[in-house]
Amino acid sequence: xxxxxIPRAADRLAVLEKIAEYERAxxxxxxxxxxxxxxxxxxxEIEYLHKGVWGAVQREAAFFAAYTFLGIARMKKQIIxxxxxxxxxxxxxxxxxxxxxxxxxxxxxxxxQRVFDASHHKKRMYRIIREGNYTSFGGFYGFLMRxxxxxxxxxxxxxxxxxxxxVSTALAEGNCILIYPEQSMWWNYRKPKPMKSGAFxxxxxxxxxxxxxFITLQDSKYIGQDGFPVxxxxxxxxxxxxxxxxxxxxxxxxxxxxxNFAFFRETYETVYGIPLTYTTEK
Numbered sequence: 001x002x003x004x005x006i007p008r009a010a011d012r013l014a015v016l017e018k019i020a021e022y023e024r025a026x027x028x029x030x031x032x033x034x035x036x037x038x039x040x041x042x043x044x045e046i047e048y049l050h051k052g053v054w055g056a057v058q059r060e061a062a063f064f065a066a067y068t069f070l071g072i073a074r075m076k077k078q079i080i081x082x083x084x085x086x087x088x089x090x091x092x093x094x095x096x097x098x099x100x101x102x103x104x105x106x107x108x109x110x111x112x113q114r115v116f117d118a119s120h121h122k123k124r125m126y127r128i129i130r131e132g133n134y135t136s137f138g139g140f141y142g143f144l145m146r147x148x149x150x151x152x153x154x155x156x157x158x159x160x161x162x163x164x165x166x167v168s169t170a171l172a173e174g175n176c177i178l179i180y181p182e183q184s185m186w187w188n189y190r191k192p193k194p195m196k197s198g199a200f201x202x203x204x205x206x207x208x209x210x211x212x213x214f215i216t217l218q219d220s221k222y223i224g225q226d227g228f229p230v231x232x233x234x235x236x237x238x239x240x241x242x243x244x245x246x247x248x249x250x251x252x253x254x255x256x257x258x259x260n261f262a263f264f265r266e267t268y269e270t271v272y273g274i275p276l277t278y279t280t281e282k
Contacts, residue, residue, distance in 0.1 A: 008227035012187065019186050026280040028193040029183040038132025041154040046134075048151055048166030049126075062147035065140070070110045077222045077230060081111055083118075086237035090119035090211050093240050096171035098203045099125065100260055101213045103180035104189050108233075109148075111215060112178055115235045126151050126170050127178040151177065171206045181260070188231060190217050191276060192264035200256040204249055209240035212260045214267040236271070238263040 011034075018032040050059055073079040090099070101112055109127055116125040126149045133145045134152035145152075151167065154160050170177060179202075181195035192214065203210045214236050219229035241259045243252045265276050 006223050006225065006227040009225075012226045012228060015187050019189055020279070022186075024279050024281050026278075029196065031184045032186055035132055036136045038130075038136045040156050041131050041135050041152055041159050042156055043158040043162055046152070046159070046162070048162060049170060050147070050149075058147040059149065062144055066110065066113070066144055066148055069140075070114070073107075077220070078224065079107065079110070080220050080222075080230060080232040081114060082232060082234040084115045084235040084237060086239075087115065087118045087235075089237045089239045090115070090121065090176075090213075093119075093121070093176075093209060093211060095174045096123075096206065096208045097176045097240065098171075098199050098208060098210045099176050099178045099213060100181050100195075100199055100210060101178060102189075102192055102215055102264065103182055103185045104187060104215070104217070105231075106185065108215060109178070111233050111235060112213065115213060115237065116176065116178075121176060123173065123175040124149055124170075125176045125178055128153065128167075128180075131155060167202055168206055171202075171208050176211075177202070181257070188217060188228070190268070190272065191278070192261065192268055195257050195261055197253055197257060200253040200260070201249070203256055204243045204252045207243060207245075209242045210256050210260055211240050212238040212263045214238075214264045216267065216271045234271075236267045238267075 015032050022028065022030060022032060047055065050056070070079065074081065090097075099112070099116070101108065112127070113125065128151045129145060131153050134150065137145050151163060151170075154163060167177060179199040181199040182193040183196050184193065186193070200210060216234045216236065218232040218234070220232045222230040224230045241256055241263075244255055245252070247255060268276050
């Protein structure tokens with residue numbers, strides 16, 4: 001892993017070019033990866049909270065596989081995770097909460113699971129994923145996508161009704177829900193991207209706080225099989241942000257979004273020592 005002569009993978013170079021192009025165009029909410037074609041998730045294909053004995057068995061098997069995978073990846077220096085900073089901010093949350101995070105790697109959900117574990121929260125963390133991740137991935141990753149406490153979105157209206165009911169139920173039971181409000185995954189992108197309103201609307205509707213987490217990256221001395229430095233991850237967890245109940249729903253969610261982004265911006269500028277700017281052409 002320490003070799004310096006590994007050629008940089010063509011697909012990663014293409015992704016970096018696309019990221020630069022999309023940033024210039026202001027297309028922050030569009031994915032840059034060549035994901036497999038997805039299909040619509042229908043309401044009779046999913047039981048969102050995996051109630052019942054069989055659901056519990058599948059969940060336990062999926063988490064065992066995920067933790068084993070993460071342990072091996074860390075041992076091989078494919079993932080380098082530092083101690084989360086500010087984890088007490090999540091530990092102090094009583095009851096349900098929306099957890100937000102920047103999205104820069106397909107495996108950053110593993111990092112966030114470790115953050116949640118470190119908080120010793122008494123309930124579960126569910127994670128909202130895109131429709132195609134649930135319907136189109138097979139094998140090991142598909143198994144994790146369907147059974148590691150995931151809540152897939154859907155382009156089907158009836159499925160989305162089930163989704164929203166599941167979100168409300170999970171939060172009412174005191175669980176946390178991880179959402180990537182940027183809506184897109186840009187590989188190793190260090191800047192916070194503009195955020196959609198959905199995560200904050202859910203927090204306002206369900207009267208729960210938002211706990212922001214911004215993960216910073218640093219090149220390690222190890223070189224991955226793609227020819228790029230393996231990244232060292234440091235999660236930064238901010239204080240819980242509570243909805244302003246004196247405001248209407250739209251104003252309250254926008255205030256939450258602004259405060260969440262302010263934490264992301266401050267963390268970015270403090271850790272990297274540079275102001276947050278974009279190449280977006282007006």
